[in-house]
Structures are given as structure tokens and as C-alpha cells.
Amino acid sequence: GEDAARLRQLLAVEAAEAFLRLLAIDARRDATAAFVASLRARLVETEARAAAGKALDSDVLKLRLELESAQLDLDGLGRARVVAAADLGRATGGEDPVEPHWDGRYDRDLSPQLADLVARAVAERPDLRALEQRRRALELEAGAVRASRLPRLEARATFTATAGDPFRPDALTQGAIAVAWNPFAAGSRRPQAAALNAERAAVDADLRELRRAVEIEIRDALARLNTARAAVAVRARGVELARETLRIEGERHRAGRATTNDLLDAEAALRRQQTEHRLAQLDVLRAWIHLDLAVGTNGTNGG
Known part of the structure; x- marks a missing residue:
């Protein structure tokens, strides 16, 4: 029915929200992973420069601390992603985690x-x-x-054949129109009509x-x-x-x-x-x- 159709739409939106939450985690995770990779490369470069006396040891320490912090963020996002994938699986009616598949399109030309x-x-x-x-x-x-x-009109017609009778025509057609009306029923219909009108209003x-x-x-x-x-x-x-x-x-x-x-x-x-x-x-x-x-x-x- 219509209620079931609306419920299916609401459930589909709930699943879509779970899908978007997982994609949001992936967005943060991808950016953090790129940041971690960049910090590692920069740390290697800075360590080499420090060994050659062209950079300070404090710079190396700062990079290491920043890298450790970013790695902790990345690990936390990884754990959050596991939970989000499980939520998406439940939202789509399954028991297993679901991996999102998104082609990157997000808008419509409308x-x-x-x-x-x-x-x-x-x-x-x-x-x-x-x-x-x-x-x-x-x-x-x-x-x-x-x-x-x-009141309503009821029409009736009959046709009678009288072949062989010299005193009557060969055939006789009879018709009648009757008026059918129950005035007492009209009184009982009035409250019914009023109730229907109230419900319609x-x-x-x-x-x-x-x-x-x-x-x-x-x-x-x-x-x-x-x-x-x-x-x-x-x-x-x-x-x-x-x-x-x-x-x-x-x-x-x-x-x-x-x-x-x-x-x-x-x-x-x-x-x-x-x-x-x-x-x-x-x-x-x-x-x-x-x-x-x-x-x-x-x-x-x-x-």
C-alpha cells in the first residue's frame, strides 16, 4: 500500500545516510593518509639534512611528533570505518559489513x-x-x-402474442412506469450523509x-x-x-x-x-x- 511505499522510501534514505557517513570517514581517512605519507617523506628528507648539518634536530623532532599524531588520527578513522561499514550492512538489511562503491559523481545537471x-x-x-x-x-x-x-423511476414492458384469437390483435404490448420512493429511508440517510461530509471535510x-x-x-x-x-x-x-x-x-x-x-x-x-x-x-x-x-x-x- 501507500504506507508501505513511503516506509520503503524512508528506509532507503536511512541506508543512504549510512552510506554517506562511511564516505565522509573515507574522505577524512584519505586526506589523513596522504598527510601521513607526506610527513614521512618530509621526515626522511629532514633527517638527511640534519645529518648533513643543514637542518636542526628540533625540526626532526617536530616532524616525528606531527607524524605520530597524524598516525593516531588515521588509526582512529580506521576503527570508525569498521563500525560505519557494519552500520551500512545493517541499514541495507544484511548482517555483514558493506563496502561503499561511489563513482565520485555527486551532483546532477538540473x-x-x-x-x-x-x-x-x-x-x-x-x-x-x-x-x-x-x-x-x-x-x-x-x-x-x-x-x-x-425518488426513482422504474419502467417495465411486456409483450404478449395472441395468434389464432379472432377477437384480439395478433400481439399485445403492455408497458408501465412506476415511481419508487421510501420517504422513511430518506430520514436515515441524512445522518449518514452528514457523517460522510464531516469525514470528507x-x-x-x-x-x-x-x-x-x-x-x-x-x-x-x-x-x-x-x-x-x-x-x-x-x-x-x-x-x-x-x-x-x-x-x-x-x-x-x-x-x-x-x-x-x-x-x-x-x-x-x-x-x-x-x-x-x-x-x-x-x-x-x-x-x-x-x-x-x-x-x-x-x-x-x-x-
């Missing part, structure tokens, strides 16, 4: 409009359809009750309220989508800036004009920006999922 989405929701959402069907059924039932209160009120709630839900989901899309562009510029800053700090460090702390800060900033950029992409994907749920479809077509 610009959905609010009015089109609301109209689509009226046709697609199971809860709205169920109320609309109930309202129509009550209208039909009330119409049948009203019709039963009115209540369903109409529920339908109007649900439509308003759906419009608000769609409006909110659409705003989240637009905000998430804008955030992706901002985060992409942040990655470019952080990468350029790291390049400059690396040159300054090699020239002796920047400290190891400056270099580590620039490297950590790039790591953060890359992570935020990936998380912003996942927010766009999440916004589409919630917009689909609000509209009641598996893929929203924009106008």
Missing part, C-alpha cells in the same frame, strides 16, 4: 524549481496519494447516499495541511541543495589557495626563510581544505537524497 517539485510531489508522494484517494472515495460514497434519498483539512508541510519540506531541501552547491565552489577555491600556500612555504623553508612549523601548518591547512571539499560534495549528494524524499521520487527531475 536546476529544479519549487513549483514543479510541489506539483510532482502531489502526484508521486504515497502519503499524499493515499489521502487524495480517501477523499475521492468519500465523495463517491456521499454521492451514492444522496442519490438513494431521491476532515480529510480535506489533513490534505491541505500535508501539502503545506510537503511544500515547506521541499523548500528546505531545495535551499540545502543550493547552499551545498555554493559550498563546493568555495571549498574548491580553498584547496587551490592552500596548495599554492604550501608550495610557497616549501620554497621559503628550503631557502631558510620559513620555519618547520610554518611548513607543517601549511600542510595541515591543505589537508583540511581537501577534506572539507570532499565533505561539501557529499553534502550536495545528501541534499539530492533528501529532495528526492520530499518529492517522493527516486530521482528528481528539475524544471
Whole structure:
């Protein structure tokens, strides 16, 4: 039924959220793993420079501490990923952990409009359809009750053959029209019709309220989508800036004009920006999922 269809949609969104949580952990884990690899390479280089008297032992110590801290973060993310994979397995109806498969696409080449989405929701959402069907059924039932209160005409016709009788025509056709009406039944129908009208009015009120709630839900989901899309562009510029800053700090460090702390800060900033950029992409994907749920479809077509 309609309730079961809506429940399946809600369960699908729950599984999608578990999927996105796992992808978010992977985004942080990938960025942290890249940071760890970079720190290791930088530590080897700095140790060689320190052995040649071109770098301070304190720089080596700072790199080792930063590497140990980043490795601890990476280990923690690995444990969190195990839990998230198990959660995804349960959300998809299984007992075993599930590995996510994502091709990296997070947006659709669509610009959905609010009015089109609301109209689509009226046709697609199971809860709205169920109320609309109930309202129509009550209208039909009330119409049948009203019709039963009115007099009705009943026509009857007979044909009699009289072949061989010299005193009558060869055939005789008889017809009759009768009016059928039970005035006492009309009195019992009136309360029944009133009850149906009251129930239909209540369903109409529920339908109007649900439509308003759906419009608000769609409006909110659409705003989240637009905000998430804008955030992706901002985060992409942040990655470019952080990468350029790291390049400059690396040159300054090699020239002796920047400290190891400056270099580590620039490297950590790039790591953060890359992570935020990936998380912003996942927010766009999440916004589409919630917009689909609000509209009641598996893929929203924009106008």
C-alpha cells in the first residue's frame, strides 16, 4: 500500500545516510593518509639534512611528533570505518559489513524549481496519494447516499402474442412506469450523509495541511541543495589557495626563510581544505537524497 511505499522510501534514505557517513570517514581517512605519507617523506628528507648539518634536530623532532599524531588520527578513522561499514550492512538489511562503491559523481545537471517539485510531489508522494484517494472515495460514497434519498423511476414492458384469437390483435404490448420512493429511508440517510461530509471535510483539512508541510519540506531541501552547491565552489577555491600556500612555504623553508612549523601548518591547512571539499560534495549528494524524499521520487527531475 501507500504506507508501505513511503516506509520503503524512508528506509532507503536511512541506508543512504549510512552510506554517506562511511564516505565522509573515507574522505577524512584519505586526506589523513596522504598527510601521513607526506610527513614521512618530509621526515626522511629532514633527517638527511640534519645529518648533513643543514637542518636542526628540533625540526626532526617536530616532524616525528606531527607524524605520530597524524598516525593516531588515521588509526582512529580506521576503527570508525569498521563500525560505519557494519552500520551500512545493517541499514541495507544484511548482517555483514558493506563496502561503499561511489563513482565520485555527486551532483546532477538540473536546476529544479519549487513549483514543479510541489506539483510532482502531489502526484508521486504515497502519503499524499493515499489521502487524495480517501477523499475521492468519500465523495463517491456521499454521492451514492444522496442519490438513494431521491425518488426513482422504474419502467417495465411486456409483450404478449395472441395468434389464432379472432377477437384480439395478433400481439399485445403492455408497458408501465412506476415511481419508487421510501420517504422513511430518506430520514436515515441524512445522518449518514452528514457523517460522510464531516469525514470528507476532515480529510480535506489533513490534505491541505500535508501539502503545506510537503511544500515547506521541499523548500528546505531545495535551499540545502543550493547552499551545498555554493559550498563546493568555495571549498574548491580553498584547496587551490592552500596548495599554492604550501608550495610557497616549501620554497621559503628550503631557502631558510620559513620555519618547520610554518611548513607543517601549511600542510595541515591543505589537508583540511581537501577534506572539507570532499565533505561539501557529499553534502550536495545528501541534499539530492533528501529532495528526492520530499518529492517522493527516486530521482528528481528539475524544471
